[in-house]
Amino acid sequence: MKNKFDYIFCGYGLSSCIILYKMSSDNFFRNKSILVIENNNKEINKTWCFWDNKDSIWSDFIDKKWSDIRFKNIDTEIDYDLKQLRYNMISSSKFFKKIKKIVESKLKISVVYDDVLNISDENVTVNVRSKNGKYTANKVFNSIPKFTPYDDHKNFPKLLQHFKGWTIKTNTSCFDPSLATIMDFSIDQKNETRFFYLLPKKNNEALIEFTLFTKNLIEEEEYESEIKKYITSLNITDYAIISKEKGVIPMTCYPYDKYNSSNLINIGTAGGWTKPSSGYTFRFIDKFSDKLISFLISDRSFKNFKFRNRYWFYDLIFLDVLFNKNSVGSVLFETMFKKNSFSSIFRFLDNEGSYWDDFRIINSFPKLMFIKSFLKNIPRIISTYL
Numbered sequence: 001m002k003n004k005f006d007y008i009f010c011g012y013g014l015s016s017c018i019i020l021y022k023m024s025s026d027n028f029f030r031n032k033s034i035l036v037i038e039n040n041n042k043e044i045n046k047t048w049c050f051w052d053n054k055d056s057i058w059s060d061f062i063d064k065k066w067s068d069i070r071f072k073n074i075d076t077e078i079d080y081d082l083k084q085l086r087y088n089m090i091s092s093s094k095f096f097k098k099i100k101k102i103v104e105s106k107l108k109i110s111v112v113y114d115d116v117l118n119i120s121d122e123n124v125t126v127n128v129r130s131k132n133g134k135y136t137a138n139k140v141f142n143s144i145p146k147f148t149p150y151d152d153h154k155n156f157p158k159l160l161q162h163f164k165g166w167t168i169k170t171n172t173s174c175f176d177p178s179l180a181t182i183m184d185f186s187i188d189q190k191n192e193t194r195f196f197y198l199l200p201k202k203n204n205e206a207l208i209e210f211t212l213f214t215k216n217l218i219e220e221e222e223y224e225s226e227i228k229k230y231i232t233s234l235n236i237t238d239y240a241i242i243s244k245e246k247g248v249i250p251m252t253c254y255p256y257d258k259y260n261s262s263n264l265i266n267i268g269t270a271g272g273w274t275k276p277s278s279g280y281t282f283r284f285i286d287k288f289s290d291k292l293i294s295f296l297i298s299d300r301s302f303k304n305f306k307f308r309n310r311y312w313f314y315d316l317i318f319l320d321v322l323f324n325k326n327s328v329g330s331v332l333f334e335t336m337f338k339k340n341s342f343s344s345i346f347r348f349l350d351n352e353g354s355y356w357d358d359f360r361i362i363n364s365f366p367k368l369m370f371i372k373s374f375l376k377n378i379p380r381i382i383s384t385y386l
Ligand SMILES: Cc1cc2nc3c(=O)[nH]c(=O)nc-3n(C[C@H](O)[C@H](O)[C@H](O)COP(=O)(O)OP(=O)(O)OC[C@H]3O[C@@H](n4cnc5c(N)ncnc54)[C@H](O)[C@@H]3O)c2cc1C
Pocket: 010, 011, 012, 013, 014, 015, 016, 037, 038, 039, 040, 045, 046, 047, 048, 049, 050, 114, 115, 116, 117, 143, 144, 145, 245, 246, 247, 248, 249, 267, 268, 269, 270, 279, 280, 281, 282, 283
């Protein structure tokens, strides 16, 4: 096998697949030689949820769409008709099979299952060393977290979004398949930020996911016992678990883009493309991959690939508040959902709100707590932008 390529993708997960999919529909990339190195050839069970317009390029990949969503807390239940938007769910195993088949048939691509050990930008080209090979490319796209200064967050408040989900099947009709509960805080918060997703696929099948935004992980048994308790609270006693998923997503405003060099870019979660205050990543990979495609076509240095804007600053303050007083999460989210329309919240969470949306949402939070956090973060903000 040759070892010189136009592009090398380290990792063949969501961000690499989305970028390759977009390349596959652009003639500019038809003759580019591409190598993908991935160390896991087993099926991955994840579900990705995101909101989008009724029709988008992802329509063919979506397993389930909801037009109504619910926010819940102990004394609050807010339902919302999404109108022209849909809350979508994609299951990773079907998605990967389908998207990989498309990209591998349309692009000049080689896939190697191997462990990437090192990536180094040598100014004109980038070298990639794996357990069983050495390769060179003009441009490298890295989605492997260990090659970014992932754990070096000391100067930034860092929380973990961690979760475990069960897809369960019941014998009787127990769910409303038209309604997705995106946050249910009506559970014991244990002085932390804890909630459930309840995403019914059918009237007898749903993904039930226990999610926490905290500094540390919890014991494996606690995720499971909380899920069982939640299922009991829905008056469901007879059910079968058909699949399980779990994950940990970093929630941080660490400026990952500073680690991109001319020809090496960190993508996906490893590139800081995860929304720090929510953990949502799919939509951001979708958006940033469009920007990346135009960078490649115009042959611009990845050093100029910047995406930090005013939302970075809002996320920093929000995370700092949650980091210092983790128990306020349910109150903050409840206030936000009570005082604002879901459409403006979704625009805000997509970093696409108007200044008026931003003002109204920020204004709904407790002022003193946020002002204190803002003042405390001024040095961090200045040092990041200098
Ligand atoms: C269970 C789960 C559910 C999620 N749900 C949502 C959701 O609902 N909505 C949302 O917006 N986001 C969600 N996310 C966050 C985010 O969308 C996903 O984590 C997404 O997969 C990130 O894409 P990525 O390309 O950055 O990383 P990945 O998809 O993880 O890709 C990285 C790839 O690198 C490979 N790799 C790692 N080390 C090496 C190595 N040394 N050599 C070679 N290959 C290596 C991995 O095997 C992996 O395939 C979820 C995350 C998880 C874990």
